[in-house]
Amino acid sequence: MSVREFVVLGTASQVPTRHRNHNGYLLRWDAEGILFDPGEGTQRQMLRAGVAAHDINRICVTHFHGDHSLGLAGVIQRINLDRVPHPVTAHYPASGQKFFDRLRYATAYRETVRLAEEPVAGDGMRELARGASYVLEARLLSHPVESFGYRLTEPDGRRMIPELLARHGIKGPDVGRIQREGRLGEVTLEQVSEPKPGQRFAFVMDTRLCEGVDELAEGCDMLVIESTFLDEDEPLATEHGHLTAGQAARVARGAGVRHLVLTHFSQRYTDPSEFERQARAAGFEGELTIAADLTRVPLPKRR
Numbered sequence: 001m002s003v004r005e006f007v008v009l010g011t012a013s014q015v016p017t018r019h020r021n022h023n024g025y026l027l028r029w030d031a032e033g034i035l036f037d038p039g040e041g042t043q044r045q046m047l048r049a050g051v052a053a054h055d056i057n058r059i060c061v062t063h064f065h066g067d068h069s070l071g072l073a074g075v076i077q078r079i080n081l082d083r084v085p086h087p088v089t090a091h092y093p094a095s096g097q098k099f100f101d102r103l104r105y106a107t108a109y110r111e112t113v114r115l116a117e118e119p120v121a122g123d124g125m126r127e128l129a130r131g132a133s134y135v136l137e138a139r140l141l142s143h144p145v146e147s148f149g150y151r152l153t154e155p156d157g158r159r160m161i162p163e164l165l166a167r168h169g170i171k172g173p174d175v176g177r178i179q180r181e182g183r184l185g186e187v188t189l190e191q192v193s194e195p196k197p198g199q200r201f202a203f204v205m206d207t208r209l210c211e212g213v214d215e216l217a218e219g220c221d222m223l224v225i226e227s228t229f230l231d232e233d234e235p236l237a238t239e240h241g242h243l244t245a246g247q248a249a250r251v252a253r254g255a256g257v258r259h260l261v262l263t264h265f266s267q268r269y270t271d272p273s274e275f276e277r278q279a280r281a282a283g284f285e286g287e288l289t290i291a292a293d294l295t296r297v298p299l300p301k302r303r
Contacts, residue, residue: 002030002031003028003030004027004028004029004030004199004298004299005027005028005296005297005298005299006025006026006027006028006201006222006224006261006296006297006298006299007025007026007027007028007049007051007295007296007297008024008025008263008291008292008293008294008295008296008297009021009023009024009025009026009038009042009045009046009049009051009293009294010022010023010024010025010039010041010042010045010293011023011263011264011265011291011292011293012039012067012264012265012267013067013226013228013242013264013265013266013267014067014266014267015067015267016040016041017267019293020265020267020292020293021039021040021041021042021045021293022039022040022041022042022066022067022068022070022071023036023037023038023039023067023068023205023263023264024036024037024038024039024041024042024045024046024071025037025203025224025263026046026049026051026055026056027152027201027203028055029133029134029152029201030133032057032058032131032133033051033055033056033057033058034056034057034058034059034060034136034152035056035058035059035060035075036059036060036061036062036150036203036205037060037061037062037068037069037205038059038061038068038069038071038072038074038075039066039067039068039069039070039071040066040067040070040071041071042071042074042075043071043074043075043078045293045294046075048294049294049296052082053075053078053079053081053082053084054082054084054085056075056079056084056088057086057088057089058088058089058090058091058129058136059072059075059088059089059090059091059092060090060091060092060136060138060150060203061090061091061092061093061096061100062093062141062147062148062149062150062203062205062206063093063096063143063145063146063147063148063205063206064092064093064096064099064100064145065145065206068205068206069092069099069103070103072100072103072104073103073104073106073107076103076104076115077107077109079113079115080109080110080111080112080113081109081112083112083113084113087113087114087115087116088113088114088115088116089115089116089118089129090115090116090117090118091118091119091120091128091136091138091150092119092120093119093120093121093145093146093147093148094119094120094121095121095145095146096119096145096146097119100117100119120138120148122140123140124139124140125137125138125139125151125215126138126139128150133154133155134152134153134154134155135152135153135155136150136151136152137150137151137152137153138150138151139151139212139215139216140212141204141205141206141207141208141210141212141213142207142208142209142210142212142241143206143207143208143241144240144241147205147206147207147241149202149203149204149205149207149212149213149216150202150203150216151200151201151202151203151216151220152199152200152201152202153198153199153200154198154199154200155198156195156196156197156198157195157196157198158179158189158190158193158194158195158196159193159194159195159196160175160179160192160193161192161193161194164191164192164193165192168187168191168192170184170187170192178192196302196303197302197303198302199221199299199300199302200219200220200221200222201220201221201222201223201224201299202216202217202220202222202223202224202225203224204216204217204223204224204225204226205225205226205264206226206228206241206242206264207226207241207242207243208237208238208241208242208243209243209247209251213225213243213251214251214254214255217251217252217254217255217257218255218256219255219256220252220255220256220257220258221257221258221259221299221300221303222257222258222259222260222261222297222299222300223251223252223255223257223259223260223261224261224263224291225243225248225251225252225260225261225262225263226242226243226248226262226263226264227243227244227245227247227248227262227263227264227265227275227279228240228242228243228244228264228265228266229242229243229244229245229266230244230245230269230274230275230278231244231245231246231247231278234246234247242264244278245262245274245275245276245278245279245282246278246279246281246282247282248260248262248279249262249278249279249280249282249283249284250282250283250284252284252286253282253283253284253285257284257286258286258287258300259286259287259288259289259297259299259300260279260284260286260287260288260289261289261291261297262275262276262279262288262289262290262291263291272290272292273290275290276288276290287300
């Protein structure tokens with residue numbers, strides 16, 4: 001049985017606090033694991049959350065500010081120390097290549113795992129990888145340093161309808177055959193099934209409001225998005241290239257997001273419930289999670 005869940009390793013913006021580690025997030029998508037923005041302390045948070053180096057197939061870095069990338073050195077070395085049996089691919093802004101190089105080779109260690117570097121550049125939606133269960137894309141955002149958001153989209157499929165199969169006398173191995181071939185005699189797949197939309201997940205970190213945010217969020221089953229500031233500090237958020245809780249919620253509402261996960265909170269705030277209150281006040285009515293370190297959030301069931 002496939003597992004799709006979002007594991008929160010850290011939720012602090014800029015500096016860690018007593019209760020919040022630097023950023024770090026793992027998306028479990030069936031047999032693959034995608035590690036997003038490993039900030040300082042990610043390796044220890046992985047241990048606490050029950051996440052192993054073997055669980056990582058891809059690393060996606062949104063931008064090269066320390067709270068989103070200082071943990072790269074430790075994670076990469078741990079992947080090699082544990083001799084992860086599969087290759088790992090790293091995506092990050094091409095403009096930050098020098099930072100990636102410094103972090104990858106910050107200290108001496110023995111390389112035992114093939115780490116493929118696939119940096120991201122350019123505006124517009126960029127396809128990074130295509131597999132059987134998802135397409136991975138990236139989109140430029142708006143931040144003082146170049147920053148990209150990421151999106152996974154599962155290909156659309158078809159849901160078989162038992163009543164229609166029975167009406168056409170299709171059963172047993174023939175069900176699989178019509179799914180594979182699209183036709184069985186005079187009966188087409190469309191006659192015995194209905195469209196099944198693929199799941200969609202987006203990860204949006206440090207950014208102001210921009211076209212990229214809306215494009216990444218559109219139609220998502222789960223949107224993980226920064227809400228560094230509360231609405232009363234919106235001018236400060238815009239100045240530093242961030243979002244408020246209300247802004248993030250309005251994006252999610254307009255995009256038809258089913259489950260909104262807010263994270264990346266400034267140390268100036270001590271009451272997490274205020275982020276929830278402002279998100280609801282902005283009109284978001286879907287499922288809402290105010291992220292806390294070491295929480296696990298299952299993706300919504302398929303539509």
